Structure formats: C-alpha cells, structure tokens
Amino acid sequence: MSKGLINKVFxxxxxxxxxxxxxxxxxxxxxxTSSILSMFGFGEEAMAATALPEGLLVVDRSxxxxxxxxxxxxTLQNDGxxxxxLSRIKVGENYNFGTTGPKINYQYEDGQMGNLKMSxxxxxxxxxxxxxxxxxxxxxxxxxxTGARVVLKDKCVGCGVCTxxxxxxxxxxxxxxxxxxxxxxxxxxxxxxxxxxxxxxKWEDISKAHFFSKR
Numbered sequence: 001m002s003k004g005l006i007n008k009v010f011x012x013x014x015x016x017x018x019x020x021x022x023x024x025x026x027x028x029x030x031x032x033t034s035s036i037l038s039m040f041g042f043g044e045e046a047m048a049a050t051a052l053p054e055g056l057l058v059v060d061r062s063x064x065x066x067x068x069x070x071x072x073x074x075t076l077q078n079d080g081x082x083x084x085x086l087s088r089i090k091v092g093e094n095y096n097f098g099t100t101g102p103k104i105n106y107q108y109e110d111g112q113m114g115n116l117k118m119s120x121x122x123x124x125x126x127x128x129x130x131x132x133x134x135x136x137x138x139x140x141x142x143x144x145x146t147g148a149r150v151v152l153k154d155k156c157v158g159c160g161v162c163t164x165x166x167x168x169x170x171x172x173x174x175x176x177x178x179x180x181x182x183x184x185x186x187x188x189x190x191x192x193x194x195x196x197x198x199x200x201x202k203w204e205d206i207s208k209a210h211f212f213s214k215r
Contacts, residue, residue: 055146055185055200057089057122063197066118068092073192078181079174086172088183089198090121120198123170123183125149131182134165140182148185156180 071087079086129149132140139155140162142148151171156179162171163180171182190198 055202056125057183057185057189058199058201059120059122060197060199061119063195064091064118064120065195065197066091067194069192069194070120070189070198073188077186077188078184086174086181087189088123088170088172088181089189090170091118121168121170123149123185124168125183125185130165130167131162131171134161136161139180140171143184146185149182150184151180151182153177153179 068084068091070089071084071091072082074087074089075081075083078088084092125148129140132149135156136159137155137157139152139157140149141152143150158173158175158178158180160173160180162182163169163173171180173180185200187200190200
C-alpha cells in the first residue's frame with residue numbers, strides 16, 4: 001500500500017463511512033481485520049459474521065445507459081408502485097449533486113450525492129451487515145432460503161438507523177408505510193434491464209462477479 005493511501009485512511013478527518021467505501025473497493029494487500037475496524041469505532045457486536053447469501057447483484061457499467069428502468073421494475077415488484085426513490089438499486093442519485101450544488105472541484109471529486117456517471121449502486125449483501133447490526137429492533141435478518149439480508153416489516157419502525165449505518169446509504173425509508181426497504185436479490189431489476197447490464201451472480205461463480213465489478 002502506498003504511503004499516500006495509508007495517510008488517507010488514517011487521517012484524523014477520515015470518517016467511518018469514507019473508510020468503508022475505501023476498503024470496499026478491494027485495495028490490494030489491505031486486510032480489513034477486526035483490530036483495524038475497532039480503531040474506527042466498530043465494536044465486536046458490529047462485526048459478527050452472517051452467513052453469505054446465495055448470490056450478489058452486480059453491474060456491467062459499460063452496458064448501463066442510465067434509463068432507470070431497473071428502479072421502476074424494482075419498485076413495481078416489491079412495492080406495487082412506481083417510485084424510484086424507494087428502489088433497492090440506485091441510479092438516479094448519481095445524477096444529483098445534492099442540495100448545495102456541485103463542488104468547485106467537481107471535475108476531480110464526486111458531488112454530495114453522486115458524480116453524474118451512469119453507475120447503478122447495489123446492495124453488497126455484506127458478510128458483516130452494518131445495517132442489520134445497527135438496527136435497534138433486529139428487523140434486518142438473513143433470509144432462511146436465500147441468505148439475502150431482508151427487512152422484517154412487522155419489526156421495522158422506520159427509524160433510519162440502518163440507512164445511516166450503511167456505507168452506501170442503500171436502505172431507504174418508505175415514509176408512506178413507515179418501514180425500511182432494501183435489496184432482497186429478487187432479480188426484478190435484472191429482468192427489466194434492456195441492455196443486460198445487471199446480473200445476479202452465484203457465489204460459486206464469484207470469478208464472474210469479479211470480472212463484472214472491474215469493468
């Protein structure tokens with residue numbers, strides 16, 4: 001690891017979310033161990049391993065046109081309505097630089113809420129799911145059949161703690177119904193994508209998932 005990268009990780013202004021985003025990119029030679037995570041304020045209760053889900057939703061960014069059809073099919077399947085804001089896969093956020101507008105150095109860094117690139121953001125189905133570990137009601141669990149981390153609507157109170165805990169802010173609160181929504185790897189977005197840019201890859205074929213993630 002380069003000295004510059006080490007300094008960035010351990011800079012006093014580096015937030016826990018920034019650290020997770022950095023390590024989530026698969027930096028070579030950097031093992032995210034429990035001792036390192038504890039330095040950033042993660043207790044043992046937040047690092048309990050959960051069984052891996054059967055598959056992972058991945059994106060071939062070279063095929064994505066930014067049409068947001070995946071967001072439409074996702075909410076139609078899971079919510080019975082067209083509401084891209086609630087979508088478990090996020091495309092539109094990258095088009096919005098946030099309430100304060102783009103940064104002065106927008107050509108070099110991402111904006112507050114995105115970077116204008118057509119780059120769908122999907123749930124990582126983390127082995128140590130911070131959303132689940134942060135939930136005060138234990139409302140996010142591993143599905144008994146698929147292993148995907150799902151929200152138990154009868155336990156969720158819509159507090160938004162899971163959204164804040166997720167490094168990518170992927171769980172979304174349905175304010176109309178009062179509970180959180182998150183990806184269940186149902187595959188509706190995959191079936192709705194007109195360019196075949198989305199795949200649900202089995203962990204047994206993880207090499208293929210790695211190929212797509214590097215595109």
